[in-house]
Amino acid sequence: MALRQRAAANGADDDTLFDEAFLAKLELLQVIARRLFRGRQRAERKTRKIGSGLEFADHREYSPGDDIRYIDWTAWVRLRQRLIRLYEEDEDLPIRIVVDVSDSMTTRGRRKLRYARQVAAALAYVGLASLDRVGLSCVSGRTFETLPAVRGKGRIFKVFEFLRTVAPGGPTDLRHGLSRVAAQSTQPGLTIVISDFYDMQAFEGLNLLRFRRHDPVAIQVIDPIEADPRSTGLRGDVMVVDCEGDTRREVTVTARTLDAFAQAHERFCATLESNCRSRGIHYVRANIDVPFDDLVLRMFRMGGILL
Numbered sequence: 001m002a003l004r005q006r007a008a009a010n011g012a013d014d015d016t017l018f019d020e021a022f023l024a025k026l027e028l029l030q031v032i033a034r035r036l037f038r039g040r041q042r043a044e045r046k047t048r049k050i051g052s053g054l055e056f057a058d059h060r061e062y063s064p065g066d067d068i069r070y071i072d073w074t075a076w077v078r079l080r081q082r083l084i085r086l087y088e089e090d091e092d093l094p095i096r097i098v099v100d101v102s103d104s105m106t107t108r109g110r111r112k113l114r115y116a117r118q119v120a121a122a123l124a125y126v127g128l129a130s131l132d133r134v135g136l137s138c139v140s141g142r143t144f145e146t147l148p149a150v151r152g153k154g155r156i157f158k159v160f161e162f163l164r165t166v167a168p169g170g171p172t173d174l175r176h177g178l179s180r181v182a183a184q185s186t187q188p189g190l191t192i193v194i195s196d197f198y199d200m201q202a203f204e205g206l207n208l209l210r211f212r213r214h215d216p217v218a219i220q221v222i223d224p225i226e227a228d229p230r231s232t233g234l235r236g237d238v239m240v241v242d243c244e245g246d247t248r249r250e251v252t253v254t255a256r257t258l259d260a261f262a263q264a265h266e267r268f269c270a271t272l273e274s275n276c277r278s279r280g281i282h283y284v285r286a287n288i289d290v291p292f293d294d295l296v297l298r299m300f301r302m303g304g305i306l307l
Contacts, residue, residue: 134150142169
């Protein structure tokens with residue numbers, strides 16, 4: 001487990017990460033969420049089980065050991081069948097938010113990591129304000145830090161402190177990180193993964209969550225300069241360095257090279273999106289030039305993601 005520390009060099013950035021302006025935006029998001037989902041409590045999820053619920057859902061055949069109080073005697077009189085009445089009970093759905101803190105998220109002044117942290121905090125706030133249980137994990141090839149599930153709007157400051165103090169670094173390894181999240185989760189729920197997904201095995205981790213009966217959501221954080229560097233005007237002989245390793249390569253950058261890179265990046269993102277959608281995994285592409293609150297509002301309006 002990585003050491004949790006606040007780097008002095010990034011103190012100024014940390015101070016503005018969750019400042020008063022950020023809190024004001026969170027309050028507005030929560031108000032809008034309430035209006036959009038008026039009449040539906042996000043903490044209430046319907047599940048069919050024998051219990052004290054009031055809303056009838058279905059029948060099933062009686063099995064030895066079932067509580068005879070739930071036998072439908074009307075069905076017995078009419079059909080001579082012993083059936084058990086099933087009711088819908090309210091059950092809160094755990095929300096888990098997984099933030100990739102690998103080295104690839106820290107390029108260009110940690111802009112992607114900052115954006116991911118703010119999106120994670122915003123989603124956590126809306127969940128906590130709606131009485132959901134929300135837990136967080138920060139993962140990379142060398143880091144696995146977890147904030148156990150908390151409930152209640154006032155817990156958002158624990159979320160802020162957790163996201164602010166987990167030290168980033170290490171290679172991207174979402175497959176391993178998400179497998180640990182799945183193994184530690186005793187109850188399946190909504191699992192939101194925020195990452196650039198620069199890992200060829202990342203989708204395997206998402207699919208594992210789905211296999212374990214989680215409802216995964218993939219938010220792919222994209223830096224437009226990384227995705228399409230043609231606007232940088234970069235040309236000539238350069239040394240390309242892998243930000244997550246020691247691999248170095250001298251290349252000659254031309255307009256054609258940059259075109260090929262932008263096209264390859266778009267194919268990579270499109271493949272991830274296609275794989276997600278074909279397996280019923282929600283996918284959202286998040287451009288860091290778009291304000292984080294606009295992204296969250298778009299997710300609200302898409303439906304089926306946060307409910």
